[in-house]
Amino acid sequence: MNVKVNILRYNPETDRKGHWEEYILEADPDERILDLLHKVKWFDDGSLAFRRSCAHGVCGSDAMVVNGENMLACQVLVKEVSTPIKIEPIRGLPVIKDLVVNMDSFFDSYKKVMPYLVNDDEPGERERLQSPEDRDRFEDTTKCILCAACTTSCPVFWTADTYVGPAAIVNAHRFVFDSRDNASKQRLEILKDVDGAFRCRTAFNCTSACPRGIQVTKAIEDVKRETLTIN
Amino acid sequence: MKSVKRTDWGRRTPPIGGSNFELYAWFFMRISGLFLVLLAAGHMFIMHVFNDTLNLDYEFVAARWDTPYWRTFDWLLLTLSILHGTNGLRIVMHDNIANKTFRQLALYGLYFTSTAFFVLGTYVLVAFVREV
Numbered sequence: 001m002n003v004k005v006n007i008l009r010y011n012p013e014t015d016r017k018g019h020w021e022e023y024i025l026e027a028d029p030d031e032r033i034l035d036l037l038h039k040v041k042w043f044d045d046g047s048l049a050f051r052r053s054c055a056h057g058v059c060g061s062d063a064m065v066v067n068g069e070n071m072l073a074c075q076v077l078v079k080e081v082s083t084p085i086k087i088e089p090i091r092g093l094p095v096i097k098d099l100v101v102n103m104d105s106f107f108d109s110y111k112k113v114m115p116y117l118v119n120d121d122e123p124g125e126r127e128r129l130q131s132p133e134d135r136d137r138f139e140d141t142t143k144c145i146l147c148a149a150c151t152t153s154c155p156v157f158w159t160a161d162t163y164v165g166p167a168a169i170v171n172a173h174r175f176v177f178d179s180r181d182n183a184s185k186q187r188l189e190i191l192k193d194v195d196g197a198f199r200c201r202t203a204f205n206c207t208s209a210c211p212r213g214i215q216v217t218k219a220i221e222d223v224k225r226e227t228l229t230i231n
Numbered sequence: 232m233k234s235v236k237r238t239d240w241g242r243r244t245p246p247i248g249g250s251n252f253e254l255y256a257w258f259f260m261r262i263s264g265l266f267l268v269l270l271a272a273g274h275m276f277i278m279h280v281f282n283d284t285l286n287l288d289y290e291f292v293a294a295r296w297d298t299p300y301w302r303t304f305d306w307l308l309l310t311l312s313i314l315h316g317t318n319g320l321r322i323v324m325h326d327n328i329a330n331k332t333f334r335q336l337a338l339y340g341l342y343f344t345s346t347a348f349f350v351l352g353t354y355v356l357v358a359f360v361r362e363v
Contacts, residue, residue, distance in 0.1 A: 160325070192251060196253070
C-alpha cells in the first residue's frame with residue numbers, strides 16, 4: 001500500500017523555522033513508523049535527521065510526535081495510525097535538525113534529582129536485601145528509558161522550561177521509595193522547589209505518552225504526598 | 232567542539248532550608264477545596280433554594296448576622312474562597328505568562344485585588360451593626 005507521510009523538516013543552515021514535507025511511500029501495514037523514516041532517509045532524502053539506536057523500544061532514542069501524540073517510532077505500526085501520518089520532533093525542547101532535539105536541559109533535570117543509589121552503610125555479608133513488597137513499591141518507575149516522551153508531552157513543561165518535568169520525578173520516585181536508599185529526604189528537598197513536583201497540574205499527558213506504560217502522574221502524586229510526610 | 236565542564240559529577244551537597252511554600256500551598260488547595268464544597272453548597276442552598284434571592288432584603292441579612300455563627304460561616308467562605316482562588320490564579324499565571332516582568336506585574340495585581348476584597352469583606356462582616 002501507498003502511505004502519505006508528512007514530516008516537519010528543519011535545516012538550521014537554510015531554514016528560519018520548520019516546514020512540512022510530504023512523502024509518498026510504499027509500505028506494508030505491519031511496518032513500523034521507524035521503517036518509514038528509514039525509507040525516506042535511505043532511498044529518498046539522505047539529509048533527514050532523526051535519532052534511533054536499538055529500534056526495539058528499549059533505548060528510548062526515537063521518541064517523536066506522530067499524529068499529535070508522543071510515541072516511539074519503533075513501537076508503532078503503520079496500520080495503528082491514521083493517514084496521512086504527520087511526524088514532528090518532540091515539543092518543548094530546541095530542535096537541532098529535523099526530528100533531532102537538544103536534550104541537555106532534559107538530562108540536567110534528570111541529574112538534578114540524584115538518580116543513583118545513595119547508601120554509605122556497610123552492605124553486610126553479601127548484598128543489600130529487600131523484601132518483594134519493598135521492591136514492588138517502585139517497580140513501575142524502574143521501567144523508565146528516558147525517552148522524554150512524558151516530559152515533552154507536559155503542557156507545564158512547554159511553557160515553563162525550568163520545570164524538572166515528569167521524567168525526572170519518575171526517576172526520583174524510583175529511589176525515594178527504594179528501601180535500600182538513604183537519600184530520599186534530599187531528593188524530596190530538591191523536588192519541593194517551585195519548579196519541582198508541585199509544578200505538576202495532573203494533566204495526565206505524561207501517563208498516556210509513556211511508551212513503557214508507567215503510571216507517571218501517579219508516581220508524581222506519590223512523591224508529593226511523601227514530601228508532605230517528611231515535613 | 233564546546234568544552235563541557237563536568238562540575239556536576241559526584242555527590243551533591245544536600246540542599247537545606249528550602250522553602251516549604253509550594254508544598255503547603257498544594258496541601259492547602261486540597262483541604263480548602265473540601266471545606267469550600269461544604270460551605271459553598273450551604274451558601275447556595277440557603278440563598279437560592281430555601282430562599283429566593285429576589286426576596287432577600289436588609290432584614291434577612293441583618294437577622295443572619297445577629298449570630299456570630301453565621302458571621303463566622305460567611306467569613307470562612309470569604310477567606311477560603313479568596314485564598315483558594317488567588318492561589319489557583321497564581322499557578323495559572325506562573326504557567327502561562329512566560330515573560331518575567333509581565334508575570335510579576337500580573338501577580339502583584341492579583342495580590343492587590345485579593346487583599347482589597349478580603350479586607351473589605353472582613354470589615355463589613357466585623358463592623359456591621361444593625362440599624363434599628
